[in-house]
Amino acid sequence: MKVSRRAFIAASPFPVLSMQRSRRSVKPNLVLILAEELSAWLLGCFGNKEIKTPNLDLLARSGTRFISHTVATAAAPGNRATFLTGRLPHQHGCEDGPSERLVSELLLSDLLAKAGYECAYAGRWDLGGELKPQHGFSQWFPLAGGETGFTAEWVTARAVDFLEKQSPGRPFFLVAAYPLPAAPYAGLPSRFYDLYSGVAFETAGWQPASASASRGKELLADTVDSLRRLAAAVTALDEQVKPLLAVLDRRSLRDNTLVVFTACRGLLAGRHGLWYGGDGSEPPNLYTEALETPMIWNWPGTVPVEGARTELVASYDLFPSLCAALEVTPPPKANLCGRSFLLPVTNQPLPRKAPWRNLVFASYRNTEMVRDSRFKLVLRSNGAGPNELYDLRADAAERFNQYDNAEFITVRKTLEQQLRQWRTKYA
Incomplete structure (x- = not known):
């Protein structure tokens, strides 16, 4: 029976990369950049006019962003584990913090190390076992609390050092997990605070403190001042992206490297009279600002430029999407709830009988x-x-x-x- 080219591509487990691989001599690399608490609305590429994020805006313009990306839970550790396992917090055991159950989970780094990748982790881990490398990460630089200076630059320095040692001959996977932005937004170089010293943040949509606020009341006492410090932290985070991309360009690795930027959770930042995300109120909230974080893909020649996808995607979709992009098979018994969005993000048609679901779920406590x-x-x-x-x-x-x-x-x-x-x- 003759099979059409479109039918063949749709049936392939790795449809886009099967075509791209013929033009590549080595497996693609992956750089995953994680922010700590960053709602999508805080970035210029998502419409913010008051906070300066030129490097992330450029990353989005030269790649594709999802207009709505929802995290699976309102806690950063839980989503960090979900990004790396594809499983939900009640499955992998991490929500507000570490869980012994994560030891038995298969992470993306486990799969990629087995496939011949050199895997490195730099930055905030918060999932337990920081003292020794784990889950296939042969290069291990977690924040342990003893770092000196501006910790975001510490993370960038380790990430850059790892990238400088890479060559086109062996694929690599790097996670750069930044502790920014996170309250109280202290310890940044003064130049970042100076950028916002007179900004009134009239378009931020903040409201007086809500009676339901349980955390962050001190930040809501002077919301505009807190927004200035938050904005400084966001711009400080944005500055870290540039040297990572510069190394990829200088080492001629950029064209064969998928760069993904996202954040582990959002925050209200004064909206609804709350500051933090879901844990900023009692009872917990699941407002959009607490759940929607950026999801930006950048991959020259594979991911379209100036793309803005309207599909509803979630943090549990990232793992199967990365598996598809790097052509590794997800664990068959993991009961994964997500679906690869590789076809949409590369502007390829979905099979007619399997349209995108446009339904997302989240939970917290x-x-x-x-x-x-x-x-x-x-x-x-x-x-x-x-x-x-x-x-x-x-x-x-x-x-x-x-x-x-x-x-x-x-x-x-x-x-x-x-x-x-x-x-x-x-x-």
Whole structure:
């Protein structure tokens, strides 16, 4: 039976790279840059007019960004583990901090080391076992608390040193996990604070402190001053991207290196009268700003420039996407909930019978969330706070809770059923 070229490509487990590989003599490299607490709305490439992020804006312009990327939980350690395993916090055991269960998990670094990659980790780990290399990382530079000077530059120096030693002959995987931005936004070089000394942040959308605020009250006492320090930290983070890319260019590695930038969680930064993310209120919240972080892919010749994808993607989709991009097979028994977005991010058509789902899920402690392209449902177990339903098309700021509105009962029941099915399938 004759098979069309499109059908063959759609059926391939690594459709895009199967075509690209013929033009490459070695396996592609991967640089994964992780920020700590960074909502997408804080970057210029996502519309922010007050915070300076020229290097990340350039990375986005010369690559592709997802307009909506949702993290699986409101805690940074949990998402860091999800990025590297593809599994949910209740599966890998990490949410607010380390878990012994992570020892038995297969990380992307395990798979890539087995495939011949040299793997390096520099920066914040917070998943336990910092004292020794693990999970296939042969080069191991975690932040342990004894570093001196500006810690972001410490991370960059280790990452640059690793990249300087690479050659086109052997593939590599580098994680540069920055502790920025993170409150109290102290210890930065003064030049970053000076950039924002007179900025009023009139477009930041902040509100007076909410009665539900449980953390960050000291930051909400003078929100504009806190926003200035946050902005300084964001720009300081942005500055770290440039030397990483410069090494790739100088070593003639850029064209064969996929660079991914994302963040482990978002934060409210004064919106809804809260500062931190989901753990900034009681009960916990799952507002958009707490969950939506940047997802930027940059890969010359493979990922289109000036791309902006509208598919709803989540942090649990990154692992299968990277596996597809680097042509390694995910663990077959991991019960992964994510789907590779390699086809969308490279502007390739999805199979007609398998369109993108445009449905994402998140949870934090007793609070769960599901959203589609229009509606968002938040459920809290054991009566610990109100349930919520928002029409994001009419109310993007999530100000008007429609959970008890009879006009939305069908929508509510549909989303509740989808959340139950998700919970059962990936328990």
